Amino acid sequence: KQEVTQIPAALSVPEGENLVLNCSFTDSAIYNLQWFRQDPGKGLTSLLLIQSSQREQTSGRLNASLDKSSGRSTLYIAASQPGDSATYLCAVTGPNRDDKIIFGKGTRLHILP
Amino acid sequence: NAGVMQNPRHLVRRRGQEARLRCSPMKGHSHVYWYRQLPEEGLKFMVYLQKENIIDESGMPKERFSAEFPKEGPSILRIQQVVRGDSAAYFCASSPGLEAGAERKLFFGSGTQLSVL
Numbered sequence: 264k265q266e267v268t269q270i271p272a273a274l275s276v277p278e279g280e281n282l283v284l285n286c287s288f289t290d291s292a293i294y295n296l297q298w299f300r301q302d303p304g305k306g307l308t309s310l311l312l313i314q315s316s317q318r319e320q321t322s323g324r325l326n327a328s329l330d331k332s333s334g335r336s337t338l339y340i341a342a343s344q345p346g347d348s349a350t351y352l353c354a355v356t357g358p359n360r361d362d363k364i365i366f367g368k369g370t371r372l373h374i375l376p
Numbered sequence: 377n378a379g380v381m382q383n384p385r386h387l388v389r390r391r392g393q394e395a396r397l398r399c400s401p402m403k404g405h406s407h408v409y410w411y412r413q414l415p416e417e418g419l420k421f422m423v424y425l426q427k428e429n430i431i432d433e434s435g436m437p438k439e440r441f442s443a444e445f446p447k448e449g450p451s452i453l454r455i456q457q458v459v460r461g462d463s464a465a466y467f468c469a470s471s472p473g474l475e476a477g478a479e480r481k482l483f484f485g486s487g488t489q490l491s492v493l
Contacts, residue, residue, distance in 0.1 A: 267418075269418075294480065295479065295480060297481065297482065299482075299484075305486060305487075306380075306382075306467055306484035306485050306486045306487050307419075307467070307469075307482075307484040308484070309481055309482060309483065309484075312479055312481050314479070352418060352419070354419075354482075356480050360480055361431065362432075363409075363421050363424050363432045363434070363435070364409065364421065364424075364480070364482065365421060366411070366418045366419040366420075366421070367418050368416075368417060368418035369418055
């Protein structure tokens, strides 16, 4: 049974710093991995999707990496801004593309102005 | 192109009543997912449907909960005889079909907050 873990559960960093969020999964046989952002009281917004054959994806100040063999993904945020404050969740699909998508509990990020 | 639409945004029910949560997927999306979220918890998978077919309902409680996605109209998550423990945020997401090359990228609605008195 696939389990997704995100550490730390919460993180506070000063504005301008680079930071890394971690995601680990127990079954390395995945189809893809996605990172989402959730603002309080809102739904989730997709940030990045990495296919199992890929090593990383980039969008603006965000970079997500995937190491399938070790069951890990990281989300790197460069030059953090107060607007980056949110909960970040990772989710894995797999091993087949029509399998259900399992989420971690998220990391609650607070950027200090 | 409207996103995933969920209604109502807030739903209050008394114990024993029925709750019906609606989700209209993005235009062109044929797959719908329902997730439940409790405070300080992640999203727990409930059910995954395509039109007129349940693909995976392994996360649905065995009793009182049901879901459908008819050929016409929105997907419905139905909770019969609600109890206080059903209070949570229920999120719906949609994705394109499983044609070759589809990424299974999820697009989420804003959720329905169910409160059971």
